[in-house]
Amino acid sequence: xxxxxxxxxxxxxxxxxxxxxxxxxxxxxxxxxxxxxxxxxxxxxxxxxxxxxxxxxxxxxxxxxxxxxxxxxxxxxxxxxxxxxxxxxxxxxxxxxxxxxxxxxxxxxxxxxxxxxxxxxxxxxxxxxxxxxxxxxxxxxxxxxxxxxxxxxxxxxxxxxxxxxxxxxxxxxxxxxxxxxxxxxxxxxxxxxxxxxxxxxxxxxxxxxxxxxxxxxxxxxxxxxxxxxxxxxxxxxxxxxxxxxxxxxxxxxxxxxxxxxxxxxxxxxxxxxxxxxxxxxxxxxxxxxxxxxxxxxxxxxxxxxxxxxxxxxxxxxxxxxxxxxxxxxxxxxxxxxxxxxxxxxxxxxxxxxxxxxxxxxxxxxxxxxxxxxxxxxxxxxxxxxxxxxxxxxxxxxxxxxxxxxxxxxxxxxxxxxxxxxxxxxxxxxxxxxxxxxxxxxxxxxxxxxxxxxxxxxxxxxxxxxxxxxxxxxxxxxxxxxxxxxxxxxxxxxxxxxxxxxxxxxxxxxxxxxxxxxxxxxxxxxxxxxxxxxxxxxxxxxxxxxxxxxxxxxxxxxxxxxxxxxxxxxxxxxxxxxxxxxxxxxxxxxxxxxxxxxxxxxxxxxxxxxxxxxxxxxxxxxxxxxxxxxxxxxxxxx
Ligand code: ADP
Ligand code: MG
Ligand code: ZN
Numbered sequence: 001x002x003x004x005x006x007x008x009x010x011x012x013x014x015x016x017x018x019x020x021x022x023x024x025x026x027x028x029x030x031x032x033x034x035x036x037x038x039x040x041x042x043x044x045x046x047x048x049x050x051x052x053x054x055x056x057x058x059x060x061x062x063x064x065x066x067x068x069x070x071x072x073x074x075x076x077x078x079x080x081x082x083x084x085x086x087x088x089x090x091x092x093x094x095x096x097x098x099x100x101x102x103x104x105x106x107x108x109x110x111x112x113x114x115x116x117x118x119x120x121x122x123x124x125x126x127x128x129x130x131x132x133x134x135x136x137x138x139x140x141x142x143x144x145x146x147x148x149x150x151x152x153x154x155x156x157x158x159x160x161x162x163x164x165x166x167x168x169x170x171x172x173x174x175x176x177x178x179x180x181x182x183x184x185x186x187x188x189x190x191x192x193x194x195x196x197x198x199x200x201x202x203x204x205x206x207x208x209x210x211x212x213x214x215x216x217x218x219x220x221x222x223x224x225x226x227x228x229x230x231x232x233x234x235x236x237x238x239x240x241x242x243x244x245x246x247x248x249x250x251x252x253x254x255x256x257x258x259x260x261x262x263x264x265x266x267x268x269x270x271x272x273x274x275x276x277x278x279x280x281x282x283x284x285x286x287x288x289x290x291x292x293x294x295x296x297x298x299x300x301x302x303x304x305x306x307x308x309x310x311x312x313x314x315x316x317x318x319x320x321x322x323x324x325x326x327x328x329x330x331x332x333x334x335x336x337x338x339x340x341x342x343x344x345x346x347x348x349x350x351x352x353x354x355x356x357x358x359x360x361x362x363x364x365x366x367x368x369x370x371x372x373x374x375x376x377x378x379x380x381x382x383x384x385x386x387x388x389x390x391x392x393x394x395x396x397x398x399x400x401x402x403x404x405x406x407x408x409x410x411x412x413x414x415x416x417x418x419x420x421x422x423x424x425x426x427x428x429x430x431x432x433x434x435x436x437x438x439x440x441x442x443x444x445x446x447x448x449x450x451x452x453x454x455x456x457x458x459x460x461x462x463x464x465x466x467x468x469x470x471x472x473x474x475x476x477x478x479x480x481x482x483x484x485x486x487x488x489x490x491x492x493x494x495x496x497x498x499x500x501x502x503x504x505x506x507x508x509x510x511x512x513x514x515x516x517x518x519x520x521x522x523x524x525x526x527x528x529x530x531x532x533x534x535x536x537x538x539x540x541x542x543x544x545x546x547x548x549x550x551x552x553x554x555x556x557x558x559x560x561x562x563x564x565x566x567x568x569x570x571x572x573x574x575x576x577x578x579x580x581x582x583x584x585x586x587x588x589x590x591x592x593x594x595x596x597x598x599x600x601x602x603x604x605x606x607x608x609x610x611x612x613x614x615x616x617x618x619x620x621x622x623x624x625x626x627x628x629x630x631x632x633x634x635x636x637x
Contacts, residue, residue, distance in 0.1 A: 015141055022137065023130050040070065040086045048089040049101075057107040064111060067091050071107070185239040191368040191393070192361025193233060196354050200224070200241050203327050207245035207281045210325040222317060223328040223347055225289070227335040228354030229559040231394030234331035237354060238285045241329065248282040250275065254291030265292070265309030273316040273326075281325025286313075289330040295339045310339060317347045333559040356392055359385055359489040365393050369400040376414035384420050387467070387485045391427070399423045425483075430475035438479065445512060446471045446480045447610040449522055451602055452511025452595055453482040453504055458624055459594045460500035467617035469609055479522060483617075495543045498533065502587035503594070505530035510591040511602060534583040535576070539564060544579050552576055 051057050051073065060071040069091050076084040091098065102109045125132070187197050203221060206213055226234040242249035252272060276284045286292075292309050317328060330348060332338065342348050357365055362385035370381060388396065402423030407415040438446065454466045464484040471480035484504075509523040537543040539552035552572065553564035566573050595602055605623055609615055 011141075015138065019134050019137055023134060026130055026133060040088050043087045043089050045089050045092060048087070048091075051087075052101055052105040052107070055105050057102070057105055059108040059110065060102050061110045061112060062091065184243065185236060186243040187240050189368070190233055190236055190240050191364035192357045193237065193354060196226070196237055196352050197240075199350070199352050200237060201244075203241055203329075204244045207241075207247050207283070207325050207327060210281065221327060221350055223330065224350040224352050225335065225338075225343070225348040226329065226331040226352050226354050227559065228333060229356055229392060230333055231392035232354045232356060233393045234354050235285075235287055236393075237352075238283065238287075238329045238331060241327075242283040242285075245281070245283075247325075248279045249285060250279075250282060251285040251287060254286060254288040254293070265306070266312035269309060269312040269316055273319075276326050277324065281327075284326060284328045286328065286330040288332065289342075290332045290334040290337055293330075293332070293338045293342050295337060310342075314341055314347065334557060335559075336557065356390060357396075359389075362388055362391060362396055365396045366400060369397045373400055373404045374414045376412075376416045379417050379420070381420075383417075384424060386487070387421075387424050387483070388428075389486065389489070395427055399427050402426050425470075425474075429478050429481060433473045433475045436473035436479075438473070442479075443471065444606070444610060445516060445520055446522065447606040448511045448515050448602065449508040449520075450480045450482050451606040451609055452507040452509075452514075452591070453526075454507075454620055455598050455602055455605070455624070456507030456510070456591045456594050457482070457484060457504045458621070459598070460503065462494070462497040463500045463504065465617055466620055468614070469617075469620060470614040471609060472613055478525070495537075495541075498537055498541070498543065499583075499587065499590075502530055502533060502584065503590045505533070506584070506588040506591040507595065510588060510595050511606075514592060514595050514599070515602070515606075530584055530587065531580065534580045534587075536564065537583060538576055538579050539566065544583075546575065546579055 048069065048071065051071070056073050056075065058072045058074040058077050060069050062069045067090060068088055070086050070088045072083050072086050076086075078084065099109065187201075190197065203224060206221060226237060228234055238251075239249060250272060252268070256268075272284060276282050292306055292313065294306065294310075328348070335351070343351075363382055366381040366384055370379070384399065388399070391399070399420060400423075403415045403419035406419045406422055406426075407413070450469050450471060454469050457463055457466050464486040466482060467485045468483040469480070473479050474481075505526045508526050509519065512518065512520055512523070535553075538547060540555070542549040542551075552568045553566045556563050556565055566576065568576065601624055605620065608619075608623060
């Protein structure tokens with residue numbers, strides 16, 4: 001990152017300046033006489049004796065350790081006690097008369113007995129203290145910087161991050177490579193995803209004993225690509241592989257490569273593999289690999305930096321010696337955009353789909369995350385799982401957490417089923433928004449709109465039962481909604497079910513028209529959904545008479561959004577539009593018809609919802625089925 005490099009350089013200079021200042025201050029404090037140290041002259045023993053005889057000596061400091069004496073002359077001692085010069089000589093050890101001679105000469109005698117190593121250590125410490133302080137300071141600064149850079153958990157930091165206390169690491173390849181010895185995640189922490197785990201078990205086995213594979217002559221797996229929608233646990237699975245095998249986990253995100261200086265990306269890749277090589281067996285994990293691994297094209301908008309990085313990655317993947325047990329895992333939600341060179345055998349030849357969880361998977365994930373939360377029985381997580389088709393693992397873990405948060409907000413110590421149910425809605429539709437105050441008329445319109453959906457839904461042969469209707473505004477912008485939950489998981493949808501669903505989408509607007517004779521913007525989302533569904537019916541599901549089984553569109557990105565692009569001639573596209581319109585219109589007409597037949601119930605239920613704001617599916621069904629004494633009984637068909 002460009003900004004980061006500037007900052008780091010500036011910090012480095014600052015650090016050196018501060019360290020020098022600290023050094024100066026400390027050295028003047030600790031060794032005040034360091035700067036004005038007295039010159040010590042070596043003199044002969046004869047000279048020393050001579051000076052003594054001449055009574056010129058002021059003081060003698062005798063060191064019994066190395067039998068030396070440092071002495072000063074009276075003439076060198078100033079009035080304020082400072083000394084200008086000193087003399088050192090080696091004393092004859094056996095000269096027992098020396099003490100007398102010194103005393104006779106009127107000089108003061110000091111004797112130093114150098115002691116054991118304890119003292120030597122103190123000398124050593126004092127002598128080196130500025131350097132030690134310097135190093136400690138550097139280490140502290142380095143740690144602080146890493147913390148500021150978002151380093152988390154018990155991870156080792158190799159080389160290139162920040163700057164090391166001893167200077168190393170500066171000016172290497174920039175961003176960090178983090179290897180965690182203990183990722184603390186195993187397959188137990190990944191619920192569902194049995195197929196993905198199954199195919200990753202082999203990788204674990206290989207990391208644990210590469211020898212077995214080598215002996216039989218099998219080519220060892222180099223890389224596996226985890227593909228799936230966001231939040232399905234790809235990153236989690238990669239960590240779990242490292243955790244299961246108990247090997248270091250080197251991880252880097254694809255976007256980190258791209259943000260770097262020109263040429264840095266490639267250097268980074270080289271670095272990454274070099275370090276992995278040293279720590280093998282290990283896992284190298286490249287998250288969001290599509291950021292670097294996008295298909296190289298001959299177009300004008302080539303990104304040289306990205307291509308260099310990708311080329312380096314390809315080279316490294318070919319080059320590393322995987323007898324050592326290095327496995328490269330990568331994750332992406334856009335496998336279709338990856339460069340084919342990445343996917344050829346010998347690189348990411350293995351593809352591990354990590355799909356959105358099914359009903360059983362959702363339940364397992366909910367149970368796993370609910371284990372960490374104190375709950376108040378009865379808790380029925382299957383009900384939550386049923387209400388959340390299409391939710392990812394991340395969504396589900398979020399639902400559990402939101403439920404716990406709600407309990408805390410309401411001052412309770414245990415989360416209840418109601419908390420979790422409410423948080424499903426929070427995750428789907430956003431928080432309740434109390435600040436949105438609808439006018440009386442608006443509230444009525446929304447009530448009729450939602451009951452319109454619900455009555456149409458209840459009158460369809462197929463389709464999920466209504467479980468909840470509410471007109472409490474949400475932060476997502478929804479002013480109300482009708483929740484329908486399938487009893488069981490569905491993998492196929494019939495044409496009739498699609499048509500029924502379209503009619504339910506149209507029910508809201510139809511009710512507004514029928515009762516108020518006006519249209520509001522409240523149906524915008526319904527219209528969008530209905531149109532998308534109708535278009536898919538015709539272009540992808542082959543459910544129209546006109547086009548039959550001809551595919552008219554392709555899904556662009558299977559894992560991100562299900563957006564399709566038309567692949568037909570412009571003339572055909574026009575006819576597709578006509579057909580879509582026709583399907584929606586007939587669904588609208590059907591909805592209107594149902595509501596006309598149930599107009600009385602529509603009024604009754606809308607008024608009820610208006611009063612209560614939220615009603616359950618059961619309340620709705622009881623009211624709907626109740627015979628109204630004021631109405632003549634319906635003619636039996
Ligand atoms: P991805 O990398 O596919 O976008 P992550 O691995 O980052 O998704 O998952 C995000 C979070 O969602 C995880 O930290 C975990 O809490 C939760 N999660 C997702 N899938 C699962 C799963 N199968 N089992 C348990 N938790 C899951
Ligand atoms: Mg991820
Ligand atoms: Zn609606």
